[in-house]
Amino acid sequence: MGEKGKKCKAISKSQSAVKEHKEQLERLQKKDPEFYQYLQEHGKDLLTFDDEDIDDDVDMEDAETQLDHEIHQHDISEEEGKPSKTVLLAAMVDSWCNSIRQDGRLSAVRSLMKAFRTACHYGDDTGEDSSAKFTVMSSGVFNKIMLFALSEMDRILRKLLNLPASGGKKETINELMNTKQWKSYNHLVKSYLGNALHVLNQMTDTKMISFTLRRLQYSSVFLAAFPNLLRKYIKVALHFWGTGGVKLQHIQFLANCVIELIRVDLPTAYQHAFVFIRQLAMLLRDALNMKTKEAFRKVYEWKFINCLELWTGAICSYSSEADFKPLAYPLTQIISGVARLVPTARYFALRLRCVRMLNRIAASTGTFIPVSMLLLDMLEMKELNRPPTGGVGKAVDLRTTLKTSKPILKTRAFQEACVIAVVEELAEHLAQWSYSVAFFEFSFIPAVRLRSFCKSNKVERFRKEMRHLIRQIEANIEFSNERRASVAFLPNDHAASSFLEDEKKMGTSPLSQYVVILRQRAQQRNDSMMESSVLVGEKSAVFGSKLDQVPGSDEEDDIRNEDGASVFSSSWFPGGDSRAKPPKEEEEEKNKKNKKNKNKKRMEQDEGVGEDEDIVEDLVLSSDEDASLSNSPSTGDDENEERLGIRQQSKKQKHKNLSKKSLRSHANKSKKRKRAH
DSSP: OHHHHHHHHHHHHHHHHHHHHHHHHHHHHHHOHHHHHHHHHHOGGGTOOOHHHHHHHHHHHHHHHHHHHHHHHSOOGGGTTOSOTTBOOHHHHHHHHHHHHHTOOHHHHHHHHHHHHHHHTTTSOOOSOTTOSOOBOOHHHHHHHHHHHHHHHHHHHHHHTTOOSSOOOHHHHHHHTTSHHHHHHHHHHHHHHHHHHHHHTTOOOHHHHHHHHHHHHTTGGGGGGOHHHHHHHHHHHHHHHHOSOOOHHHHHHHHHHHHHHHTTOHHHHHHHHHHHHHHHHHHHHHHHHHOOHHHHHHHSSHHHHHHHHHHHHHHHHTTTSTTTGGGHHHHHHHHHHHHHHSOSGGGHHHHHHHHHHHHHHHHHHTOOOOOHHHHHHHHTSGGGSSOOSSOSOOOOOTTSOSOOOHHHHTSHHHHHHHHHHHHHHHHHHHHHTTTSTTHHHHHHHHHHHHHHHHHHOOOHHHHHHHHHHHHHHHHHHHHHHHHHTTOOSOTTSGGGGGTTHHHHHHTOSHHHHHHHHHHHHHHHHHHHHTTSOOOSSSOOOOOOSSOOOOTTOHHHHHHHHHHHHHHSOSOOOSSSSOOOOOHHHHHHHHHHHHHHHHHHHHHHHHHHHSTTOOGGGGGTSOHHHHHHHHHOOOOHHHHHHHHHHHHHHHHHHHHHHHHHHHHHHHHHHHHHHHHHO
């Protein structure tokens, strides 16, 4: 009766709060009808209430109260004879798990869910909560409960609710909510999902979070019955999705996810994209107007460039959609401004990245963007036209950096990387328009400036690259002019768009074929540099080498317990100060402790050996010798023997020095005596 009274009290409290809020809105309608009308138009969900909103606040508490009531009604024999009712022992957990596996006992399921709730809330400030059946457990018991619940509860719940072993749709859950099974066991579902969410918010280890999310994925279909929990799970999932390492591969994955999400509602996505692109434009405007280091730094950083890459990918993916194509022009203006903001050789890598973005936009939208000037200006900078004073240098990867250090600017490797990149991107740009009726006009200025570079530059390898590109441009001019001589339409006629249309589909122009060769060469060069891990930031994200397993597959079921056992093997508890440390940190801490113990033993041995020696001994061993001894891979006994040998030598040396001093002093005294006589 007391538990029912608590439940009724909680419900009446929530209902009174809702009633009070409704009265406030009624007073607002009378006092400020215009603002109330605005809320009706733009925030209608703030003014509507239903039974679900009233129940949300007491939803979880209702499920837990019902679970407590059912456990109180059942006499669980496994708990008899235990030393304390508040201590949760491993034997109790094992008995429940065995009962569930063998007999499917519902009483054991309820007891296990009670223990699961205690484990998930372990360390929370429960105050004087008398309903807490267990209050003390070891880390081993906690790991057992978490591993079994996360691995088996989905199967147990599906069996109780007569659902398929895996999968399911929202419609299935909606139909299930009207059945007798749901009314009997929905509190178990809610307790499992709610408590798992609570402990998930407190986890810090990446592997533990990953395992928990993978296991909860199988039960995600049940969230259709609990909108409040669903919203909370979405927030937590988005938090884990957006945080973590900053490896370049991880950033590209996040960008691809956003681009896929945009597809759901393009008109709404356009509004968000417009706002974010406008923010990028404002940062660029501040940099152009203020011209301070801080303003330049806000533009020339990975965060800004990654945003440009994201919206470039979005526009290229949906360039054929009327909702997204208008964003191509402002984004193109921003990228062009960023490329020209600081026109120095140290930012060649950033400029090339901007050129690649512009080439992608031009190819997807079919719009001409004059990127050739950005590339040709690079060839005229002094860093590419003077002998390298920094030697050959290591291979430079311009794809994974924004700013080049000054020593690298002076190397032959940097010059070569820049010239090859200019050739590749300029060829990509010209190949896009190699089927245009106006290709001769497009390519005239680039061909002139390339010939000028060949005359001024003294490096034969660079001149050879440029001459090869010039020959391809000239061949393409001849290819397009032959067809252009036989056409009768004007440049502004619509028929000009179909010029060389068949050849374009087959990719038969000289520049198109040349670009294919350049791409193959670039791929080979990039593969050779991918052996070393390239990081963007301080930490790297971990990417599994295995492909995602199909939910419910036999292979996944075989490895899930093994993975879970390795994950839940630490002494971590949720809440309190006893937070778990990642396995690497635990291992490092153990190594530190071992080193401290070793050093302590060595100090004790040293004190035992050199107890009666004077300070002269410290002058014998240099710091280098100490370092070599401490860094040597020999065992502790060998080190002690070496130190003993060195100390004995130092003792002998000291005695020799003392004997020499005594002989000298004795001789001096004898001389003085003779003089006195």
